[in-house]
Amino acid sequence: MHDLLPDWVAVEVAREADYLADLLPEEAAALSARAVASRRREFTAGRSCARRALARLDVHGQPLVPSENRAPVWPQGTTGSITHTAGYCAAAVARRSDLCAVGIDAERRTILPANVRAAICRPEELAWCARRPDEDWWPAVHFSAKEVVFKLWSPIVGTWLDFLDARLTIDVETSEFEAQILPGRLAKSPGAPTTFRGRFHATPDLVRSAGVVTT
Template identity: 45%
Template sequence: MIERILPAAVIAVEAYDDPPDAVLFPEEEQVIAKSVEKRRREFTTARHCARLALARLGLPPAPILPGERGAPGWPDGVVGSMTHCAGYRAAVLARDTDIVTVGIDAEPHQPLPDGVEKVVTRPEERVHLAELAAADPAVHWDKLLFAAKESVYKAWFPLTHKWLGFDDARITIGPAGTFEAELMVPGPVIESGTLAGFSGRWLVDRGLVVTAISLPVGN
């Protein structure tokens, strides 16, 4: 599913359940040893997906350990992102010669819990959400905007190693499966210049809302 909103240079592997043959490296086992079963299943299957993606890139399996702020530590020369929610896990990977950064998120296609919208959105975004809902009430735009911001953070952090708050990016959602994220703080400097924001894509399918950002090299 998620490959539909990613370029061909990005390898995507997803799972809708937890395969019994998914195993962890010893180093990963140490990380998850004291976690509850739900967390263990999410952690294990996401890494199973990531190793399948590594294989499709022609690379050997490797442990993927949480690093700074929990961001996954990828092998040299690889950029990637992982996500998991109820009934879904995914990992997307690419070579850093093709893609500068990538960020994905998946959420159940349901409204945000009461009170959360004001925490995760800017005032102008709430106006935008009301306009989108009036035009198409079948989509839970609040959850979509939340997922878009999660993707922004996952694309931002490997470039900056800095926190990005919910107010630090302004999302504009296009009804045709695209979104734009304008950074409200100084953006990271990459080879092509300073980033002012990110462009992303989204879809709603199988009871999920999925968002993805991928920045090709040279853009």
């Protein structure tokens, strides 16, 4: 993820030990006793990466408890984002004096079924994908980038944002994306940002995306 974010965002990608790290008591209490092993591992790796990244900002030993909307409550003066998918987990954190929000996302690069594509991509986005020579995997990039948009929107606006509430423009040359929030959603969200920007990177099996909103 380092390559997709400004230098002053602290990013940590999980190593095997992060999946087996200790949780702080508040975090362990927040993780349901019924959580399956895979959920326990990803939750733990995210917290462990985030704690290491926060240490680089001189923030130590703070629990990262999920809030009601499932986003972690970041220590005072900081903000961050966590992502996990099979075989990959990362956390990114920054000082609130530098930015309002950071969002990161990683997804296995898969060919999404038609019904999932239609739930994520607007008709004009599907038409754009269809014009690409390698059209099959661009919906996965839309999916990942839109999850970044949600992770930027959610801490700033605090409300739901549907996949079809944003129209994505992808620059294939620069690997950048821009998301325009559509008027219907903006009318219900006074003062919300209208545009979010980020970058993405895709390998044959992983799509990563990230963005920031600066102060």
